[in-house]
Amino acid sequence: MTTERRTAILEAAARVIARHGVRGLRVADVAAEAGVSTALVYYHFKDRSGILRHALAFIGDRADRYTAVEDDAAGGPPADPRQLLERTMLLEFQDLPEVRENSTAWGELRAHTVFDPELREELAAAGAAWAAEVAGLLGGLRPGAPAADLTAAAERLTALLEGLSMRWLSGLLPLWHARELVREAIGVEIGRLDRAAGSPAESPARPAPALPFLN
Amino acid sequence: MTTERRTAILEAAARVIARHGVRGLRVADVAAEAGVSTALVYYHFKDRSGILRHALAFIGDRADRYTAVEDDAAGGPPADPRQLLERTMLLEFQDLPEVRENSTAWGELRAHTVFDPELREELAAAGAAWAAEVAGLLGGLRPGAPAADLTAAAERLTALLEGLSMRWLSGLLPLWHARELVREAIGVEIGRLDRAAGSPAESPARPAPALPFLN
DNA sequence: GTCTATACAAGGATAGAC
DNA sequence: GTCTATCCTTGTATAGAC
Numbered sequence: 001m002t003t004e005r006r007t008a009i010l011e012a013a014a015r016v017i018a019r020h021g022v023r024g025l026r027v028a029d030v031a032a033e034a035g036v037s038t039a040l041v042y043y044h045f046k047d048r049s050g051i052l053r054h055a056l057a058f059i060g061d062r063a064d065r066y067t068a069v070e071d072d073a074a075g076g077p078p079a080d081p082r083q084l085l086e087r088t089m090l091l092e093f094q095d096l097p098e099v100r101e102n103s104t105a106w107g108e109l110r111a112h113t114v115f116d117p118e119l120r121e122e123l124a125a126a127g128a129a130w131a132a133e134v135a136g137l138l139g140g141l142r143p144g145a146p147a148a149d150l151t152a153a154a155e156r157l158t159a160l161l162e163g164l165s166m167r168w169l170s171g172l173l174p175l176w177h178a179r180e181l182v183r184e185a186i187g188v189e190i191g192r193l194d195r196a197a198g199s200p201a202e203s204p205a206r207p208a209p210a211l212p213f214l215n
Numbered sequence: 216m217t218t219e220r221r222t223a224i225l226e227a228a229a230r231v232i233a234r235h236g237v238r239g240l241r242v243a244d245v246a247a248e249a250g251v252s253t254a255l256v257y258y259h260f261k262d263r264s265g266i267l268r269h270a271l272a273f274i275g276d277r278a279d280r281y282t283a284v285e286d287d288a289a290g291g292p293p294a295d296p297r298q299l300l301e302r303t304m305l306l307e308f309q310d311l312p313e314v315r316e317n318s319t320a321w322g323e324l325r326a327h328t329v330f331d332p333e334l335r336e337e338l339a340a341a342g343a344a345w346a347a348e349v350a351g352l353l354g355g356l357r358p359g360a361p362a363a364d365l366t367a368a369a370e371r372l373t374a375l376l377e378g379l380s381m382r383w384l385s386g387l388l389p390l391w392h393a394r395e396l397v398r399e400a401i402g403v404e405i406g407r408l409d410r411a412a413g414s415p416a417e418s419p420a421r422p423a424p425a426l427p428f429l430n
Numbered sequence: 431g432t433c434t435a436t437a438c439a440a441g442g443a444t445a446g447a448c
Numbered sequence: 449g450t451c452t453a454t455c456c457t458t459g460t461a462t463a464g465a466c
Contacts, residue, residue, distance in 0.1 A: 095428040111326035113385040163374035170328040213310040
C-alpha cells in the first residue's frame with residue numbers, strides 16, 4: 001500500500017523535526033530516517049516545503065489523539081470539570097516520545113512563523129480552537145462568568161503554556177515544575193473569575209494610546 | 216577606530232537575525248547589511264558561530280538599556296510600584312525597531328536552545344535574573360507575601376510574557392492586546408497573593424508522581 | 431584592515447533505469 | 449514506486465593582493 005510509505009515518511013519527518021527543528025530539516029535525513037531514498041521523498045511530496053506542510057498537518061492531527069495519560073490515569077472515573085481542564089492543559093507536559101515530538105514540532109512551528117508568515121493562518125486557526133476549548137472548560141467550571149473574561153483567561157493560560165513548554169523542552173525547567181505552574185495558574189485564573197463575578201470589568205474603555213508604537 | 220567596524224557588523228547581525236532568525240543568518244547577508252565584504256566579517260569574528268555568539272551578547276547588553284518609553288512616558292513622575300512592574304514587563308511590547316530586534320533575537324535564542332543546548336547556561340542565567348527582578352517588584356508591592364509565592368508568580372508572569380511575545384512577533388496577536396493581557400495577568404497574580412495571604416499554601420507536599428514520564 | 435577571487439562542502443532537486 | 453547517480457545552487461571559509 002502506497003499510503004503506508006507516505007505515512008512512514010511523515011513519521012520520519014516528525015522525528016527529524018523534533019530533533020533538529022523545522023529549519024534543521026534535511027530531506028536526506030528524512031529519507032534516511034524512513035529508510036528510503038531521497039528521490040522517493042520528492043516523488044511523494046514534490047519538494048521540501050511540501051514535506052513540511054504535510055508533516056505539520058500530520059503532527060497537528062496526531063495531537064488531537066493524545067492518550068490522556070495522567071496522574072490519576074489508571075482508568076479513573078470521568079473527572080470533575082476542574083480535573084478535566086487540568087488534564088487537558090497538562091497533555092503537552094509528558095515526557096513521552098510522541099508527546100515530545102508533537103510539542104517540539106509545534107513550538108518550532110510557532111517560532112518559525114515569526115519569520116515566515118506562510119503558515120500563519122493555520123497556526124491562528126489552531127490557536128483559536130485551542131483557546132476556545134479552554135474557555136469552554138472554564139465556562140463549565142464557572143457558568144456565571146462573562147464570556148470576555150473566559151476568553152481572556154484562556155488566552156493567558158494558553159500563552160503561558162506555550163512559554164512553559166518552550167522552557168521545558170529547552171531543559172530550562174523540570175517537567176514537574178512546569179506542571180505545577182500550570183496547575184497553579186489555573187487556580188489563579190479561576191480565583192480571578194470568582195472575584196470578578198461581583199465587580200465590573202477591570203479594564204473598561206481602554207483609551208487609545210497616544211504613541212503609535214504601542215498600538 | 217577598529218571597534219566601530221566590529222560594532223557596525225554586530226548591529227548588522229542583529230538586524231539580520233531579527234529578519235531571518237538565528238538559523239536564517241547568512242554571513243553574506245550580515246556583510247551586505249554592514250556594507251563590508253564577507254572576508255572582513257570572518258576576519259573580525261573567526262567563523263559563523265563566532266558572529267552568532269558576539270551578536271547575541273551584544274543584543275543581551277542592549278536589552279538592559281531600553282528606554283522606558285511607556286504610556287505615561289512624557290517625563291511622568293517616578294511611578295508607584297504597580298506601575299513600575301507594569302512598565303518593566305511591558306518594555307518588550309513596543310513596536311520600535313530596536314525593541315523588535317531584541318525581542319525577536321531573544322525569542323530565536325530561546326527557540327534555538329531547544330535543539331542546541333550550547334547557549335543554555337547563558338539563557339538560564341538571564342531568565343533567572345529576569346524572574347528575580349519581577350519577583351522583587353512583586354515583593355515591593357506585597358511585602359507580606361511568602362517568597363515562594365512571589366517566585367512562582369514571577370515564573371508564571373515571565374513565561375506568559377515569552378508566550379505572548381512570540382504571538383505578537385508572529386502577527387498572531389495585536390500589540391495592544393498583548394499589552395492588555397500582560398496588565399491583566401499582573402492584576403490576577405497580585406489578587407492571588409492577597410488571597411493567599413491568609414490561607415496556607417495551595418499545593419502542599421506534592422506527592423511524587425507514580426509515572427516516570429511525569430517527572 | 432579591507433578587498434576580490436575562489437575553493438570547497440552541503441543540500442535541494444531531477445534524470446533515467448528498473 | 450523506488451532506486452542510483454548526478455546536477456546545480458547556495459553558503460561557509462580561505463588565499464593572497466593592496
